[in-house]
Amino acid sequence: MLGKNLTDLLKIDFPIIMAPMFLVSNEAMLKAGMQAGIMATFPTLNYRKEGELNILLKTLAAYKTQNITGSYGVNLIVQKSNPLYVKHLKTCVENKVPFYITSLGSPKEVIEAAHAYGAKVFCDVTNIEHAQKCYSLNCDGFIAVGQGAGGHAGPNPLQVLVPALKANFPDKPIVAAGGITSGAGLLSVQILGAAGVSIGTRFIASIEAGVNQPYKDAIVNSHMDDIVMTTKLSGTPCTIINTPQAQKMGYTQNWFERVMSNSPQTKKWFKMFIQVNGMKKLEQSVLPNNYKTLWCAGKSVELIDSIIPCADIIAQIKTEYKQKLEELKA
Numbered sequence: 001m002l003g004k005n006l007t008d009l010l011k012i013d014f015p016i017i018m019a020p021m022f023l024v025s026n027e028a029m030l031k032a033g034m035q036a037g038i039m040a041t042f043p044t045l046n047y048r049k050e051g052e053l054n055i056l057l058k059t060l061a062a063y064k065t066q067n068i069t070g071s072y073g074v075n076l077i078v079q080k081s082n083p084l085y086v087k088h089l090k091t092c093v094e095n096k097v098p099f100y101i102t103s104l105g106s107p108k109e110v111i112e113a114a115h116a117y118g119a120k121v122f123c124d125v126t127n128i129e130h131a132q133k134c135y136s137l138n139c140d141g142f143i144a145v146g147q148g149a150g151g152h153a154g155p156n157p158l159q160v161l162v163p164a165l166k167a168n169f170p171d172k173p174i175v176a177a178g179g180i181t182s183g184a185g186l187l188s189v190q191i192l193g194a195a196g197v198s199i200g201t202r203f204i205a206s207i208e209a210g211v212n213q214p215y216k217d218a219i220v221n222s223h224m225d226d227i228v229m230t231t232k233l234s235g236t237p238c239t240i241i242n243t244p245q246a247q248k249m250g251y252t253q254n255w256f257e258r259v260m261s262n263s264p265q266t267k268k269w270f271k272m273f274i275q276v277n278g279m280k281k282l283e284q285s286v287l288p289n290n291y292k293t294l295w296c297a298g299k300s301v302e303l304i305d306s307i308i309p310c311a312d313i314i315a316q317i318k319t320e321y322k323q324k325l326e327e328l329k330a
């Protein structure tokens with residue numbers, strides 16, 4: 001099977017990662033993904049209350065022992081501005097989490113801590129320069145985050161990023177992220193040199209996703225041109241649906257915000273302030289009975305037309321993948 005290097009490395013059945021999604025990923029989605037034989041991941045920042053992360057990790061470890069062909073992993077934002085990073089890494093290591101995805105900073109500590117007990121670490125990368133740093137720190141693979149991905153999308157198309165990573169780091173598996181919703185999408189990036197895919201936006205429109213109905217409906221009803229980038233939420237460009245509230249908030253930081261974000265004296269604290277504020281704004285938009293509409297999503301909304309269980313989403317991708325592979329062979 002194509003992608004066997006990835007499935008063997010991560011000890012899963014099928015080369016899909018259910019991508020970590022702030023405020024969206026939850027226990028029900030993770031269990032559905034594990035049950036379906038894929039790698040199900042979540043951002044540790046979804047579990048900010050004392051003790052919550054530890055409880056979930058114990059639940060997932062126990063679930064994995066029950067005849068499950070998939071696995072689970074965490075996403076750590078390894079930036080200094082993430083106040084919970086050190087604490088969360090410690091909890092993950094204590095619970096021997098099998099898989100990590102790092103984003104937005106140096107993965108050094110995570111790689112060292114994870115490798116000490118045999119866990120694997122893939123790093124989110126959007127260009128060769130950052131990939132080189134992760135490679136020199138001995139990461140196990142890359143998540144190539146391309147244009148149009150949900151969240152902190154990269155500036156480069158997957159058709160360039162994936163083959164470029166493959167050419168520069170032929171010994172590391174590459175997982176393509178951004179715009180994938182189908183078996184055809186998976187096969188297309190495998191032809192480019194990826195071992196598998198990381199899928200986020202498609203899973204927001206799932207029965208299990210922990211967000212309100214208007215957000216799920218917006219995923220189904222939006223089109224690719226409704227997705228815009230803003231630096232207002234985290235300081236880093238992030239994709240959102242261009243709702244009236246998003247238009248009101250704006251897309252770029254003002255002069256003052258840029259100065260504070262770049263000055264060595266204020267950088268760390270100001271970024272933390274922006275991110276905490278951004279989190280609060282997003283959080284208000286995912287809760288039930290709320291009328292706020294700041295919704296993060298990628299360009300793949302164009303291709304999503306149903307809200308169905310995670311198991312069905314994965315089954316559809318697997319079926320279409322096999323069909324497309326047969327068509328290609330024929």
Ligand SMILES: Cc1cc2nc3c(=O)[nH]c(=O)nc-3n(C[C@H](O)[C@H](O)[C@H](O)COP(=O)(O)O)c2cc1C
Nearest residue numbers: 019020021022043103149150151178179200201298
């Ligand atoms: C709502 C949402 C929240 C996200 N939150 C995170 C996050 O907390 N950490 C992270 O590394 N990536 C995050 N991402 C990015 C995803 O992990 C993944 O790279 C992306 O969704 C893949 O592109 P796709 O949405 O087109 O499938 C998020 C994406 C979405 C849509």
